[in-house]
Amino acid sequence: MGDSIAHCARAIKEISHDHRVSRLTPSSFYSTSPVSPVPQDDFINAAVAFDWDGSPVDLLRFLGDIEQRMGRIRHEAWGPRIIDLDILLLGDTVLDTPSLTIPHPELHRRKFALVPCLEIEPALMHPFYGKPLVSFLHEIDEEQRVSLSVRAEDVGRL
Helix, strand or coil, X not given: CCCHHHHHHHHHHHHHCCCCEEEEEECCEEEECCCCCCCCCCEEECCEEEEECCCHHHHHHHHHHHHHHCCCCCCCCCCCCCCCCCCCCCCCCCEECCCCEECCCCHHHCHHHXXXXXXXXXXXXXXXXXXXXXXXXXXXXXXXXXXEEXXXXXHCCC
């Protein structure tokens, strides 16, 4: 909702300013069709790779705090929102708890997540399935549209 590009740029800046984050690399920003039963406008999606000095639960809390500071209100599942920060991968971690699943359980089904991840690291592997992320792209419905909106080299200037 609102200025999606500005919201994504702000979230990346907030992530980058935390002392537990190092070696941050953002992908380009992509305009993507929603994968949701709720009618809504296209999204802006990106991925950010960084080293994290903390636990997976600490990272989840940290990202939730950023969402809250940015004004995210959880009205409707899969509905419009100001920002949505998810943990897609955390190295080769495989974790399944009531509050957190890593890798993200829908990563391999979502072109809007795969494309930015693969832009940053084309050889990424899915730690649960033991397959290259790129191998999932051909299995995804063509209705999931992903188009470049802001190139990675321009993200830092936003």
